[in-house]
Amino acid sequence: MKAIADVSIIPLGVGLSLSKYVAACEKVFTEHGFEPKLHANGTNIEGDWERVMEALKACHERLHEMGVPRIATNLRLGTRVDREPSMDAKLRSVKEKLEQ
Amino acid sequence: MKAIADVSIIPLGVGLSLSKYVAACEKVFTEHGFEPKLHANGTNIEGDWERVMEALKACHERLHEMGVPRIATNLRLGTRVDREPSMDAKLRSVKEKLEQ
Amino acid sequence: MKAIADVSIIPLGVGLSLSKYVAACEKVFTEHGFEPKLHANGTNIEGDWERVMEALKACHERLHEMGVPRIATNLRLGTRVDREPSMDAKLRSVKEKLEQ
Amino acid sequence: MKAIADVSIIPLGVGLSLSKYVAACEKVFTEHGFEPKLHANGTNIEGDWERVMEALKACHERLHEMGVPRIATNLRLGTRVDREPSMDAKLRSVKEKLEQ
Numbered sequence: 001m002k003a004i005a006d007v008s009i010i011p012l013g014v015g016l017s018l019s020k021y022v023a024a025c026e027k028v029f030t031e032h033g034f035e036p037k038l039h040a041n042g043t044n045i046e047g048d049w050e051r052v053m054e055a056l057k058a059c060h061e062r063l064h065e066m067g068v069p070r071i072a073t074n075l076r077l078g079t080r081v082d083r084e085p086s087m088d089a090k091l092r093s094v095k096e097k098l099e100q
Numbered sequence: 101m102k103a104i105a106d107v108s109i110i111p112l113g114v115g116l117s118l119s120k121y122v123a124a125c126e127k128v129f130t131e132h133g134f135e136p137k138l139h140a141n142g143t144n145i146e147g148d149w150e151r152v153m154e155a156l157k158a159c160h161e162r163l164h165e166m167g168v169p170r171i172a173t174n175l176r177l178g179t180r181v182d183r184e185p186s187m188d189a190k191l192r193s194v195k196e197k198l199e200q
Numbered sequence: 201m202k203a204i205a206d207v208s209i210i211p212l213g214v215g216l217s218l219s220k221y222v223a224a225c226e227k228v229f230t231e232h233g234f235e236p237k238l239h240a241n242g243t244n245i246e247g248d249w250e251r252v253m254e255a256l257k258a259c260h261e262r263l264h265e266m267g268v269p270r271i272a273t274n275l276r277l278g279t280r281v282d283r284e285p286s287m288d289a290k291l292r293s294v295k296e297k298l299e300q
Numbered sequence: 301m302k303a304i305a306d307v308s309i310i311p312l313g314v315g316l317s318l319s320k321y322v323a324a325c326e327k328v329f330t331e332h333g334f335e336p337k338l339h340a341n342g343t344n345i346e347g348d349w350e351r352v353m354e355a356l357k358a359c360h361e362r363l364h365e366m367g368v369p370r371i372a373t374n375l376r377l378g379t380r381v382d383r384e385p386s387m388d389a390k391l392r393s394v395k396e397k398l399e400q
Contacts, residue, residue, distance in 0.1 A: 001160065006308070006341035008376055010272050013182070016213045016382060019390070023397035038394060039339040040346075040387035041306035041376050049160075053153045060101065060149075060179050070180035072210050074274045076308055076341050076374060079160050080170035082113070082316060087340035090319070094338060097323030106241035108206070108276055110372050113316045116282060119290070123297035138294060139239040140246075140287035141206035141276050172310050174276060174374045176208055176241050182216060187240035190219070194238060197223035201360065213382070249360075253353045260301065260349075260379050270380035279360050280370035282313070 003049040004085050006076040008042035009059060011068040024066060025059040032058065037087065042074075046087050049079070103149040104185050106176040108142035109159060111168040124166060125159040132158065137187065142174075146187050149179070203249040204285050206276040208242035209259060211268040224266060225259040232258065237287065242274075246287050249279070303349040304385050306376040308342035309359060311368040324366060325359040332358065337387065342374075346387050349379070 011021045022043075029036040029045055032055035037044040045052060060071055078085060111121045122143075129136040129145055132155035137144040145152060160171055178185060211221045222243075229236040229245055232255035237244040245252060260271055278285060311321045322343075329336040329345055332355035337344040345352060360371055378385060 001157070001164075004340065006339075008306075010210055010212070012180075012210070012212070012218075013216045016270050016380075017393075018212075019393035020397045022394045026394070026398055037340060038391065039306075040304065040337060040344045040390050041342075041378070044340045046340075049157055053157075057101070057149055057153075064101075064179070064181045069182040070216050071178065072272075073175075073177040074374075074376060075173075075175040075177060077173040077175060078171065078341070079164070080112075080316075081164045082169040090340050091338065093317075093319035094322045094326070097320045098326055104240065106208075106239075110310055110312070112310070112312070112318075116280075116313045116370050117293075118312075119293035120297045122294045126294070126298055137240060138291065139206075140204065140237060140244045140290050141242075141278070144240045146240075170316050172372075176274060178241070180216075190240050191238065193217075193219035194222045194226070197220045198226055201357070201364075212380075249357055253357075257301070257349055257353075264301075264379070264381045269382040271378065273375075273377040275373075275375040275377060277373040277375060278371065279364070280312075281364045282369040 001049045001079055002047065002085055003052045004046045004078040004087055005052050006042050006044050007056060008074040009063070010072045011063055012070040012072060014068050021063050021066065021068060024062055028059045028062050029055050044087055101149045101179055102147065102185055103152045104146045104178040104187055105152050106142050106144050107156060108174040109163070110172045111163055112170040112172060114168050121163050121166065121168060124162055128159045128162050129155050144187055201249045201279055202247065202285055203252045204246045204278040204287055205252050206242050206244050207256060208274040210272045211263055212270040212272060214268050221263050221266065221268060224262055228259045228262050229255050244287055301349045301379055302347065302385055303352045304344070304346045304378040304387055305352050306342045306344050307356060308374040310372045311363055312370040312372060314368050321363050321366065321368060324362055328359045328362050329355050344387055
């Protein structure tokens with residue numbers, strides 16, 4: 001089962017500058033074979049459900065290792081069985097409608 | 101690593117009446133050994149990260165088996181390493197503050 | 201237009217103990233005439249869209265006044281026009297399915 | 301008070317093809333003077349809290365006018381008072397860390 005995920009990880013207890021933790025997660029996703037698409041409020045990845053969840057867990061573990069005591073993540077998670085889901089297809093479809 | 105999760109599962113392509121799908125997920129969580137706490141906009145469970153994620157995956161699979169072609173889930177996910185996280189402790193702590 | 205909202209407010213830059221801020225928001229919601237339903241990962245309120253949004257803004261303002269420099273809120277927001285939405289009806293409907 | 305918002309609007313009761321509704325919201329945001337940044341799982345906008353919320357309400361109203369009976373939105377909402385928040389600054393800061 002393929003999943004499309006939008007991951008917003010908020011580290012707590014480490015002050016206000018969160019970018020190094022977001023960057024650390026990006027690297028974890030890349031190490032796990034994903035091509036993360038960073039946006040202003042999260043990161044999009046797509047792939048097999050289990051691999052997505054392993055990578056997300058590895059993010060939490062990495063951040064805790066970096067000294068983050070508490071993490072609040074918001075995850076948007078999509079699956080579908082009528083056809084293969086794809087982030088590119090989702091974006092393309094909206095853009096086509098915008099051009100009409 | 102223990103996780104506290106707030107799961108909001110939205111089945112797409114099956115009309116407007118979603119309660120039977122929410123109920124199906126509640127049953128999946130119970131079958132997986134959780135005590136789900138249903139609220140008006142989701143369900144809270146807590147437990148080992150892997151078990152939480154297995155149960156969530158089983159929800160998606162169950163709903164797809166029931167004929168739901170597409171699912172959009174919103175997940176709030178908390179982990180902490182400074183002390184054992186607990187939904188009861190979170191609620192109790194806010195309620196104490198409200199009584200002051 | 202009536203809205204059902206699930207509000208999860210995460211104060212940043214004030215350490216790990218967030219319950220007093222959650223409690224402060226509960227009070228703001230009550231002051232604004234809502235009956236907030238606290239759960240382990242957020243608070244549910246329902247009412248006129250504008251009133252819900254005024255109250256949410258007042259929460260952010262109150263927390264910033266209390267010294268919170270940065271806030272990350274996750275909001276689940278439902279509207280419907282086929283019939284009057286209701287948190288009680290949502291919960292009742294799932295519970296009926298669970299009893300079948 | 302400036303807000304940064306990540307809006308994920310899910311129309312219910314209109315089948316599986318949601319892109320025309322996402323495109324309609326993009327147009328609403330543009331009409332309201334925003335420069336929406338579409339990504340695979342939502343749209344980012346930034347601006348004055350009240351204007352952001354007016355535009356979001358206008359999206360829900362537009363979609364209901366288009367025949368969508370029910371809408372479930374997930375909103376990530378950030379405010380901060382220590383300095384002016386900016387989507388560009390957030391992205392730039394993470395990218396700098398990734399290059400180090």
